[in-house]
Amino acid sequence: MSGFELDVDAVRWRAGLSAVAAATPGLVPVIKGNGYGFGRDLLAREATALGAGTIAVGTYAEVPGALESFGGDVMVLTPWRPFFSDVVLDDRVIHTLGRVDDIAALAASAPTARITLEGETSMARHGLDRHELAAAVAALGDLTLEGFAIHLPLGSSGGKGGNYTEAENWAAALDTSQVETTTLYVSHLTPSELAALGARRPHLDLRPRIGTSLWLGDLGALSVRATVLDSHLVARGEHIGYRQRPMPRDGTLLVIAGGTSHGIGLEAPKAVSGVVGRGKSLAKGSLEAAGLSLSPFTIAGQQRWFAEPPHMQASMIFLPGRAEAPAVGDTVDVAVRFTTATFDAINLR
Numbered sequence: 001m002s003g004f005e006l007d008v009d010a011v012r013w014r015a016g017l018s019a020v021a022a023a024t025p026g027l028v029p030v031i032k033g034n035g036y037g038f039g040r041d042l043l044a045r046e047a048t049a050l051g052a053g054t055i056a057v058g059t060y061a062e063v064p065g066a067l068e069s070f071g072g073d074v075m076v077l078t079p080w081r082p083f084f085s086d087v088v089l090d091d092r093v094i095h096t097l098g099r100v101d102d103i104a105a106l107a108a109s110a111p112t113a114r115i116t117l118e119g120e121t122s123m124a125r126h127g128l129d130r131h132e133l134a135a136a137v138a139a140l141g142d143l144t145l146e147g148f149a150i151h152l153p154l155g156s157s158g159g160k161g162g163n164y165t166e167a168e169n170w171a172a173a174l175d176t177s178q179v180e181t182t183t184l185y186v187s188h189l190t191p192s193e194l195a196a197l198g199a200r201r202p203h204l205d206l207r208p209r210i211g212t213s214l215w216l217g218d219l220g221a222l223s224v225r226a227t228v229l230d231s232h233l234v235a236r237g238e239h240i241g242y243r244q245r246p247m248p249r250d251g252t253l254l255v256i257a258g259g260t261s262h263g264i265g266l267e268a269p270k271a272v273s274g275v276v277g278r279g280k281s282l283a284k285g286s287l288e289a290a291g292l293s294l295s296p297f298t299i300a301g302q303q304r305w306f307a308e309p310p311h312m313q314a315s316m317i318f319l320p321g322r323a324e325a326p327a328v329g330d331t332v333d334v335a336v337r338f339t340t341a342t343f344d345a346i347n348l349r
């Protein structure tokens with residue numbers, strides 16, 4: 001143990017991955033950004049073990065690494081743009097197109113590239129309006145159409161309607177259009193929505209693109225631990241840190257591995273605040289009044305306060321009064337947002 005680390009119960013985690021893959025025919029694992037905390041290379045190896053034929057990455061910058069670490073096809077979720085300088089043209093790359101002008105431009109510059117057409121959903125992020133489908137088809141030229149793609153909002157609330165209705169409307173639009181494909185790449189449909197769509201439109205080859213609920217589907221298999229690097233007794237009024245802030249009370253100042261470079265922000269992840277017990281309300285009142293912020297580090301069962309904003313590689317945590325301080329070298333629990341976390345080590349055990 002040396003720093004800010006992720007411990008993975010590998011047997012349990014992989015059992016979860018296999019269960020999702022088995023329950024999700026056509027699965028396209030999404031491997032983008034920080035690799036959901038695991039790093040993209042590690043996930044590419046897991047995708048291979050799951051038998052995936054295609055993975056999806058976020059950007060063209062992520063393509064070269066993906067081609068190296070994964071042997072199958074690599075779909076790029078960010079739509080191709082003529083001004084991108086890092087586009088990778090390769091037989092294993094599937095480009096996303098969401099603007100009619102771009103379809104024509106790619107057809108002119110890379111006539112046989114493999115592509116998906118993206119439809120604009122209520123996300124309103126990228127994609128073709130359904131009235132543009134005819135123009136899109138006309139612009140395709142010799143491009144190889146691999147499928148149609150839709151990206152729906154998170155958490156299809158709205159009861160019966162929600163994402164299912166929107167996906168079904170797009171499936172209907174696809175069926176009646178001139179777009180010659182029966183492959184529909186979807187993002188953010190629940191398993192039951194996928195099943196319902198598959199039953200309603202059995203001729204469609206549904207390809208769910210899933211990241212979070214695959215890689216982070218079983219958080220119980222993951223634990224993040226931060227090492228206590230140093231510990232100092234402090235007195236009320238004593239000035240500490242970069243900002244030489246006065247300490248609100250007597251207590252212990254802990255220096256713990258994990259800072260801004262690991263994705264530790266001044267705000268503890270919101271989802272955590274409700275779950276982990278916060279400091280006693282009295283302590284909270286006075287420490288908050290003293291200008292401290294709640295940290296994501298949990299010590300002796302309580303979420304603790306930053307003595308000052310996190311540093312690059314470490315955080316300074318204030319432990320008031322007689323709260324029992326962990327020893328230097330001990331580890332403490334820390335809640336992270338996995339999509340912004342970077343670990344010093346990932347231990348698959």
Ligand SMILES: *Cc1c(COP(=O)(O)O)cnc(C)c1O
Nearest residue numbers: 030077151187209210211212213
């Ligand atoms: C990121 C992304 C996904 C995967 O999202 P998760 O919430 O991590 O499953 C799917 N589709 C698109 C277009 C994305 O950008």
